[in-house]
Amino acid sequence: MDRLIELLPELNLAFVETLVMVGIALSFAFLIGLPLGILLFVTDQGLILENKWVKQAVGIVINLIRSVPFIILLVFLLPLTSFLLGTTIGPLAASVSLSVAAIPFYARIVESSAREINKGVIEAAVATGASPWMIIRHILLPETKPGLITGITITAISLIGYSAMAGTIGGGGIGDLAIRYGYYRYDDTVMFTTVILLVVLVQFVQYMGDFVSKAVDKK
Amino acid sequence: MIELREITKEYWSKKEKNIAVDNVSLTVNEGEVFGIVGYSGAGKSTLLRFINLLERPTTGSVRVDGIDLLTLSNKELRKTRQSIGMIFQGFYLVASKTVFENVAFALLAAGVQKKHIRDKVVQLLEVVGLSDQLAKYPSQLSGGQKQRVSIARSLANDPKILLCDEATSALDPNTTESILSLLKEINQKLGITIVVITHEMEVVKEICHRCAVMREGKVVELGTTFDIFSAPKDPLTKKFIQNVLEFEIPELMMNRVKGKLVKLIFLRDLATDAVVSDMIQAFEVRANILHGKVEYIHETPLGVFIMDISGEEDQVNQAIDYLHKRVHKVEVIEDGPTYRALA
Numbered sequence A: 001m002d003r004l005i006e007l008l009p010e011l012n013l014a015f016v017e018t019l020v021m022v023g024i025a026l027s028f029a030f031l032i033g034l035p036l037g038i039l040l041f042v043t044d045q046g047l048i049l050e051n052k053w054v055k056q057a058v059g060i061v062i063n064l065i066r067s068v069p070f071i072i073l074l075v076f077l078l079p080l081t082s083f084l085l086g087t088t089i090g091p092l093a094a095s096v097s098l099s100v101a102a103i104p105f106y107a108r109i110v111e112s113s114a115r116e117i118n119k120g121v122i123e124a125a126v127a128t129g130a131s132p133w134m135i136i137r138h139i140l141l142p143e144t145k146p147g148l149i150t151g152i153t154i155t156a157i158s159l160i161g162y163s164a165m166a167g168t169i170g171g172g173g174i175g176d177l178a179i180r181y182g183y184y185r186y187d188d189t190v191m192f193t194t195v196i197l198l199v200v201l202v203q204f205v206q207y208m209g210d211f212v213s214k215a216v217d218k219k
Numbered sequence B: 001m002i003e004l005r006e007i008t009k010e011y012w013s014k015k016e017k018n019i020a021v022d023n024v025s026l027t028v029n030e031g032e033v034f035g036i037v038g039y040s041g042a043g044k045s046t047l048l049r050f051i052n053l054l055e056r057p058t059t060g061s062v063r064v065d066g067i068d069l070l071t072l073s074n075k076e077l078r079k080t081r082q083s084i085g086m087i088f089q090g091f092y093l094v095a096s097k098t099v100f101e102n103v104a105f106a107l108l109a110a111g112v113q114k115k116h117i118r119d120k121v122v123q124l125l126e127v128v129g130l131s132d133q134l135a136k137y138p139s140q141l142s143g144g145q146k147q148r149v150s151i152a153r154s155l156a157n158d159p160k161i162l163l164c165d166e167a168t169s170a171l172d173p174n175t176t177e178s179i180l181s182l183l184k185e186i187n188q189k190l191g192i193t194i195v196v197i198t199h200e201m202e203v204v205k206e207i208c209h210r211c212a213v214m215r216e217g218k219v220v221e222l223g224t225t226f227d228i229f230s231a232p233k234d235p236l237t238k239k240f241i242q243n244v245l246e247f248e249i250p251e252l253m254m255n256r257v258k259g260k261l262v263k264l265i266f267l268r269d270l271a272t273d274a275v276v277s278d279m280i281q282a283f284e285v286r287a288n289i290l291h292g293k294v295e296y297i298h299e300t301p302l303g304v305f306i307m308d309i310s311g312e313e314d315q316v317n318q319a320i321d322y323l324h325k326r327v328h329k330v331e332v333i334e335d336g337p338t339y340r341a342l343a
């Protein structure tokens, strides 16, 4: 117990660092992944902005990023991180690669939840003479809202996992703490505490996500 | 109003050509309710979707109000679509929007100012009889109510044309009836030209002024609803109106037929009683009506009667000749047991 109290400041810091990493990456996933996902959907064959080339180009880039295992992506992106931030250490630096991984991940989730919309509903909107932007804003986004929120939940939980990996190469956060104490110093207390912390965090995110997603679902 | 000229639509699936619509030309006049009937896969929906260019024809031209839609830019096409409402079998309402918002969307899409939207939506929902449901979500409505919402949405921008793709096929007979009378009202009161697709002749009979019968992408018959019902030419048309003009006489009744069994078809004027009583007076025959039915097609009656005429063969034949003169169509269905035995 004493040991825990002694560790508290460090645990606290690690927790905040994890939240910062996940929060930043999640924000980028939402801000960039959402439009990309919608773009993938609307450029599909027979849809409001059908465009084979755009669809393929975006699809290929997304698949490329998604096919690289995160730990490799992390190393691969170090030069980019260093170029952007001047350092490769710390939670901000880790956020770069986390964002790069999260954007295509979320984009695919957005695309697949948009696919669940009945094509007839979109067609009925086209028949009213609505512009593509109107349809995206007033039909696609509201109709996929529960899916978008579930997607954010899934992305957040994956990011918590990834952030632990990012921690190992100097990103900080809970993962970093667990490795430093648990792996290098065989400190069981720290190991268990970090695991419990992560479990609680994931459960909380899942619970919140489900709750909000249900609350906005009108079906 | 609507002019389709030599329209063909081909689909390619696995290198195989599938002709959905095959060189169809037709004109829908302003203010009329035009029906398109045919079995599944006949190309009805494809044809209907040319009218607002949801589907582009492979060849041919589509003119609405004299404007060739195929020459329009995207923006102009959207503008034109605002004056063409469309409703579907599946309603296609936005589940995450209330009734009010669903209708308001069409107005937003047309760039109507926010402050005018509310009044217009309320007015539209009044037209379709849903004024008290505007805060509900589609999942809380019955099928008939959903179709009313989609009708309100389609009328939002005061269209000149309303396209209906099997609008009543998912509804029960009572609800179908009420939606059809709403469509009729829309046609008469608002003067909107309506094109309906259906596989139910009841719908055609109820609301269409003219109709086209389609088979395998072709229009095989086209005419006024009355002509289609009273004098169908194509075998498919005949099949469609079968339950209007044809009856199966039960075996038991057939056995009781004493004389000749004749089918009389009366058009427009139903002087059945007079004709039959005149016949009985003029000839020594007995007439027994086994079945009678009168359909009203746009207030014009179409009557079908099946009669057993018995007596001396000579008299019966003369009576039937007489009927030929006075009735639109007389068909001898069964020569009758007596005469068969004599022959």
Ligand SMILES: Nc1ncnc2c1ncn2[C@@H]1O[C@H](COP(=O)(O)OP(=O)(O)OP(=O)(O)O)[C@@H](O)[C@H]1O
Binding pocket: B011, B012, B013, B018, B019, B020, B038, B039, B040, B041, B042, B043, B044, B045, B046, B047, B199
């Ligand atoms: N997008 C498409 N791709 C390929 N073939 C199509 C497509 N749309 C329609 N078809 C084909 O065109 C033909 C006509 O279809 P259409 O939907 O117009 O028929 P329909 O008369 O409306 O039938 P239903 O009563 O079932 O709605 C069918 O053989 C169908 O398979």
Ligand SMILES: [Mg+2]
Binding pocket: B044, B045, B046, B165
């Ligand atoms: Mg169809």
